Amino acid sequence: MLQPKETLIFDFGSEIYVWSGRDARKTNGNYAKEYAKKLAKNGFSCQEAMFGCEMRVERPNWTILRHLHQGIQDILFSSKFWDWQSSELKHMMRTPVVVDKYACLTPQRRDPEDQAGALASRLRASEHPAPSLNLENFDFERETKDVITEDIRFWRLKDEELEEIVRWQYRIQLSGIRRLNNGEEVERETGRERLAYFYWLGRETTPKQQGLCALKLSYMAHNMPHVRQEQGAELPVFLELFSGNLVIRQPEQKELFFVVRGSAKPECSLEQLAQIWPLRSHAVYLEAKEGQPALLHVGAHCQEVHVANGLRMAELLSMDGLCTEGKPASLLQGDDPRYEWVIAKGRTRAPRLFRLYDVDGHEVTSNQYHPSAVAAFPHAQTQLRDTILVDAGGALWVWSDGTPSTHCLDTATRYWHGREGRCTVVEKNNEPAEFKALFQEWNNWPEDAENTTPGKPTPPIGRLFIGTRLHKYLNDEDFGKEFGMSPKDFDALPAWKQNRMRQEAKLF
Incomplete structure (x- = not known):
């Protein structure tokens, strides 16, 4: 009887319903509502008493008048039909079953350690997607x-x-x-x-x-x-339009200092540095002065493709008159005392970033990432937010703009399980130099950011989180410094003694 294109009026005496199907015309619904209001005023034709009220002339003042739409459940209306298909109605009509009163108060939850393990396994097995651009399908x-x-x-x-x-x-x-x-x-x-x-x-x-x-x-x-x-975030298809000859610089400057970017010849580019930061040992830099030959500053841990791109780009600068012609002089790290170098400890390949949430996480993708994992700076400092895992190949950094959650620490520990290198927590505004070296440039965070006292040494994983069971994140060396005993001896102590020692160490 109830069809999607129909508009029906149901008069049950003390209850009047206007029912509209999902495809019914709106004007029909408006006419039906006006007619239902007239029915409510004109009274009920039945001469029998209902609910103790005689309705020979007019309906009671508590008469219900409702406009219902298909798909919206109303228990009073649906109970008028013996064959109404509804889970709510079935639940109302069936005989209650005796159950444990505490059963519904204990929702089933996954073990937090299982969640962290599953997320860590998924992140380890994932591959960085290839940068692509979709144009006209x-x-x-x-x-x-x-x-x-x-x-x-x-x-x-x-x-x-x-x-x-x-x-x-x-x-x-x-x-x-x-x-x-x-x-x-x-x-x-x-x-x-x-x-x-x-x-x-x-x-x-x-x-x-x-x-x-x-x-x-x-x-x-x-x-x-x-x-x-x-x-700094150009797509490969854009860089390939320049055939590896893209130069980004300020106009009308006679002294230029560039960083060589790109993992392949077609994607190579030169980017002028507004400020000469401590040079990264895994990168190659190009210095050009008018009337002088170009200087190629080669880091001790850079890739061959970066050196080859730097030599080729030096020839391009000489053709543009930014330096004199001739083979550029190559200076290895430490040969020029004017510049300071910094080593990104533990960096054995292009880093990958994973952003962690309360119970989930995903990879922070980069348009500069290459399957060969030789990109010097695939990510920028501005991509750091919330809690980020930075996998540099031989080291794992857990960067957080606040106190990292236990779930993030568990995920980091399980993600790094079985791999060589140190897993370290980094607090915002307290980043060490070897962490900053992973990025091409590093600027101080805004002063209004929630930071701790500058200069605080970077603690090992777990030391920044104030919660429970934090002592399990300490390695044996840090554990001995904090508690003066081995983890095995600590576990043998009574519970009250453990709690007091953890409170004194601010790990409770």
């Missing part, structure tokens, strides 16, 4: 085949006029085109002409400039795809 990955670039144009935003936009004109090659008579492959055919606009935003651009650039681009080509690219 086509995924552009690193060194995508069958894509022909036909034209590239550039614009630059100067004041409020759009004079740096990259216009990319390309075709997607259709492979497998053969002759019908002999099956020989003929000249490649291509699909339709396509356009895409990249708008690149420098690190020092203001929000006003960024918005103005996007606005001007929308006026220029509002029907074309627009791809936002930020300095």
Whole structure:
């Protein structure tokens, strides 16, 4: 009887219902409500008494008038039908079953240690996804085949006029085109002409400039795809448009200091450093001065691909007149006393970042990540938030902007189980130099951030968390310093003695 397109009125005397199906017209529902109000005023036609009230003339003042929609449960209305299919109605009509009164008060919860173990196993087994860009239902990955670039144009935003936009004109090659008579492959055919606009935003651009650039681009080509690219986080498909010759620098400067970025020749780029930080031992830097040959500063733990890219980019700078021609001089770490170097201890490959929540976590992806894991700086400092696991290959860092939870510490311990290297907790604003070296640049956190006293030494894992069972996160050496005994002797003590010692050590 109850159909999706119907609007029905049910008059049960003391209860009047207007029922509307999910596909019923709204106007029919409004008419039905007006008619139901008139029914409530005109009284009930039955001469029998209901609920002790005689309704020969008018209904009682407690008459119920409701408008119901299909899918919304109303127990009074549904109880009028003997065949109503509803779990609530069945529960109301069936005989109660005697159960333990405490059974429903104890929800089933997973063991926190099992949750941490499952999350750690999932993070260890995961692989970093390949950076890609989807344009018009086509995924552009690193060194995508069958894509022909036909034209590239550039614009630059100067004041409020759009004079740096990259216009990319390309075709997607259709492979497998053969002759019908002999099956020989003929000249490649291509699909339709396509356009895409990249708008690149420098690190020092203001929000006003960024918005103005996007606005001007929308006026220029509002029907074309627009791809936002930020300095330091460019996609491989964007870098490949420059064939490994992208140089990011300030104009009209005669002394330049660059860091060499990129894990492969087509993705290579030079980025000028606004401030010369302590140089990272796993990176390569290029110094250019007008009228002098270029200097290549080579870290002790850098990769060969970075050195090769640095030598090639030095030739490019000489062609642009930023330095004199000739083979650049290569200086190894420590050869030039003007610059300080720092070693990222435990870094054996490009680090991977995992962001942890209360009971879950995921990987912080990077457009600079390469399968060879040779990227010098795949992540930026700005990506640190909440609690982050930083897997540097030979060391695990647990960075947190506050007190890390026991779940995060358990996850970190299980994630690092069986691997060599130290697992260390890092508190925001108290990062050691070897941790800062994992990033290309490091700036002090804002003063209004919740930080502890600067200069506090970095404790081992677990020492920063104020909670229960924290002593289990200490290694044997730290445990002996805190309690003056081995973990085995500590476990043999009575419970009250253990609690008092943990309180004195602020590990309770």
